[in-house]
Amino acid sequence: MAITKNKKQKIIKELGEKIDKAKSVVFANYQGVSANDINDLRTKFKEADSEYVVAKKSLMGLAFGKSQMKGVKTKEMEGEVAVVFGYVDEVAPAKLIDEFSKDHKSMQMVGGVIENKFIDADRVKELAKLPSKIELYAKVVGSIKAPVSGFVNVLGGNLRNLVYVLNAIQEKK
Numbered sequence: 694m695a696i697t698k699n700k701k702q703k704i705i706k707e708l709g710e711k712i713d714k715a716k717s718v719v720f721a722n723y724q725g726v727s728a729n730d731i732n733d734l735r736t737k738f739k740e741a742d743s744e745y746v747v748a749k750k751s752l753m754g755l756a757f758g759k760s761q762m763k764g765v766k767t768k769e770m771e772g773e774v775a776v777v778f779g780y781v782d783e784v785a786p787a788k789l790i791d792e793f794s795k796d797h798k799s800m801q802m803v804g805g806v807i808e809n810k811f812i813d814a815d816r817v818k819e820l821a822k823l824p825s826k827i828e829l830y831a832k833v834v835g836s837i838k839a840p841v842s843g844f845v846n847v848l849g850g851n852l853r854n855l856v857y858v859l860n861a862i863q864e865k866k
Contacts (some may be wrong), residue, residue: 702725704748708756715778718806719786719817722772725799742781750774764811770803782826783807792823
């Protein structure tokens with residue numbers, strides 16, 4: 694069934710709004726993945742503040758052409774392509790697709806957009822290996838906390854040694 698011109702314009706407008714809101718975008722070829730598996734994947738994306746969208750490649754191309762994201766050529770991507778928008782964590786969409794593709798070999802990353810520039814599938818896979826924002830925050834806090842904890846332990850050690858010396862003097866008397 695053909696899509697009317699008004700419906701196409703509405704889809705392009707909605708995609709444009711999602712593109713403007715997204716911090717990162719990942720394109721994936723989902724050909725051969727069952728609908729139930731896709732629905733499970735959509736749920737995981739929602740939990741990670743991301744969104745999985747399927748649209749015609751030509752409509753995606755028009756929406757990306759109007760956006761600030763440059764170098765996106767959806768018509769050149771092979772297979773049935775879905776787009777995943779990451780709204781909070783730039784790495785989350787790539788991580789989830791990479792994790793999902795380990796169990797579903799037919800799901801493959803095709804490319805992505807980060808910092809308004811198109812990146813190929815290999816770079817998206819590298820991005821998937823990075824720790825999430827929360828993990829990075831935890832590492833930063835741990836790095837900041839380590840010297841303070843060490844300093845507190847050193848000061849505590851001096852006080853412990855003083856107590857040991859005073860106890861030894863008291864036992865002698």
